[in-house]
Amino acid sequence: MKAIQFGAGNIGRGFIGALLSKAGYHVVFADVNKEVIDKINEDKKYTIHVMDVECEEVVVENISGVISINDEVLQEIKESDIITTAVGLVVLPRIAPTIAKGIQLRKEAGIKTPLNIIACENAIKASSQLKAEVEKCLNEEEKAYLEEFVGFPDCSVDRIVPPVKSENILDVVVEKFYEWNVEEKAFKGEIPAIEGMNLADNLMAYIERKLFTLNTGHAITAYIGNLKGYSTIDESIADEKIYNVVKNAMKESGMGLVEKHKLDQEAHFKYIDKIIGRFKNPYLKDDVSRVGREPLRKLSDSDRLIKPLMTAKGFDLDVDNLLLGVGAALHYKNEEDAQCVKLQELIKEKGIKCAVAEVANISDDELLERIEKAYEDVLAI
Structure with missing residues (x-):
C-alpha cells in the first residue's frame, strides 16, 4: 500500500x-x-x-x-x-x-x-x-x-x-x-x-467544535499574550487574567456550538477544560508568534475569531470575551509577518471600524463599534 x-x-x-x-x-x-x-x-x-x-x-x-x-x-x-x-x-x-x-x-x-x-x-x-x-x-x-x-x-x-x-x-x-x-x-x-x-457522519460539528475551541482559544491566548509581552502559549495562559478571558471566550463560542449543533453543554465544557490543559503543556514551548501569524486570515469571516463571534451573536448570546480576542488580534504586530504589516497599515489608513469591516466582512455598525471599544478595553487586561 x-x-x-x-x-x-x-x-x-x-x-x-x-x-x-x-x-x-x-x-x-x-x-x-x-x-x-x-x-x-x-x-x-x-x-x-x-x-x-x-x-x-x-x-x-x-x-x-x-x-x-x-x-x-x-x-x-x-x-x-x-x-x-x-x-x-x-x-x-x-x-x-x-x-x-x-x-x-x-x-x-x-x-x-x-x-x-x-x-x-x-x-x-x-x-x-x-x-x-x-x-x-x-x-x-x-x-x-x-x-x-x-x-x-x-x-x-x-x-x-x-x-x-x-x-x-x-x-x-x-x-x-x-x-x-x-x-x-x-x-x-x-x-x-x-x-x-x-x-x-456529522463532520461539520467536529470541524466547528475544533475551530471554535482549540483554534479560537489558541489565537486569543497568543494575541493577548503578545500584547502583555509573553513569548509562549504556556506562559500566556498561566496569567490569570488571560486565562479568564480565554476560558470565557471559549464558553461563549461553545454556547454557540451547543445551540447550532445541539451539543451536550456539560460534555463540551469538559472538552474546553481539556483544551486549556493542552495550552498549559510546559514541554511544547509554543511561540505566540507562530500561533498568531497571518492575522488577516484569522480575522476573516470564516475563521477562528469572527465565525464563532457571529455564530454566538446570532443566537443572542454573550460575546464580550470573544470581542476582546478580536481586539487583541487587531493590536498584533510582527514586522516579519506580511499579513500583520498589511493589517496595521490598513488600521492606520482607515481606522479600526473600516479596517474590520473590510477584513472581517462585517457591516453591522453596532458590532463594529463594540469591536472598536474592545480594541481599547483589551489593553487593560
Whole structure:
C-alpha cells in the first residue's frame, strides 16, 4: 500500500504521515524542500518526540521522499492508494495541477482502483476546496473519471506540533493528544483502516467544535499574550487574567456550538477544560508568534475569531470575551509577518471600524463599534 503526504513539515511528519506509516502504508513525502526530502531518502526514518506528562519516542519508518514540483511525483500519484496534504490552505491551489496530472495518468492507464484525497488543513472543507481546484485542470471526461473513482473526504485535524530545532531536521516534537475526524460518506471504495482516523457522519460539528475551541482559544491566548509581552502559549495562559478571558471566550463560542449543533453543554465544557490543559503543556514551548501569524486570515469571516463571534451573536448570546480576542488580534504586530504589516497599515489608513469591516466582512455598525471599544478595553487586561 502506498500513501502520498504532500507537505513534509511538522504536521505532515508529526501527525498524518506517522499515522499512515503505522497503518502499514509506504509513505511518500512530497515537498519542495530539497534538504528535507534528501534526508528522508537518506535515513528512511525519523523520530517523533511526544512531550507531555508522559514522554515517549516514536520511530517512523517505511518512508521515502520526492520533490513535489518534479515529474517523478506524478508516477507516485498514479500508484498511490491515498493522498493527504498538510501544506497550508494557500498552497492547495498550487499543488492542485500536479494532482490533476496524476489523475489524468490514472485515467489513461485505465486504473479503476479508488483513490481518496484528504486535505488535512486548518480550514473548513479543505478537501472540497482542493477538489474544486483540481477540477479546474480537468476536461469533462476526466471530471467524470474523478467523480467515479476519486474521493475527497473533508476532515478536521487537531494536534499541536510546534517548530523545535533538533540535531536531525526530520525529528519532530508533538503533544500526546491528537484528533483526526474524517467524513465517512465521502470516501470512494472501501474505507482504509487507519488507526487514529475517526470516521464522522456529522463532520461539520467536529470541524466547528475544533475551530471554535482549540483554534479560537489558541489565537486569543497568543494575541493577548503578545500584547502583555509573553513569548509562549504556556506562559500566556498561566496569567490569570488571560486565562479568564480565554476560558470565557471559549464558553461563549461553545454556547454557540451547543445551540447550532445541539451539543451536550456539560460534555463540551469538559472538552474546553481539556483544551486549556493542552495550552498549559510546559514541554511544547509554543511561540505566540507562530500561533498568531497571518492575522488577516484569522480575522476573516470564516475563521477562528469572527465565525464563532457571529455564530454566538446570532443566537443572542454573550460575546464580550470573544470581542476582546478580536481586539487583541487587531493590536498584533510582527514586522516579519506580511499579513500583520498589511493589517496595521490598513488600521492606520482607515481606522479600526473600516479596517474590520473590510477584513472581517462585517457591516453591522453596532458590532463594529463594540469591536472598536474592545480594541481599547483589551489593553487593560
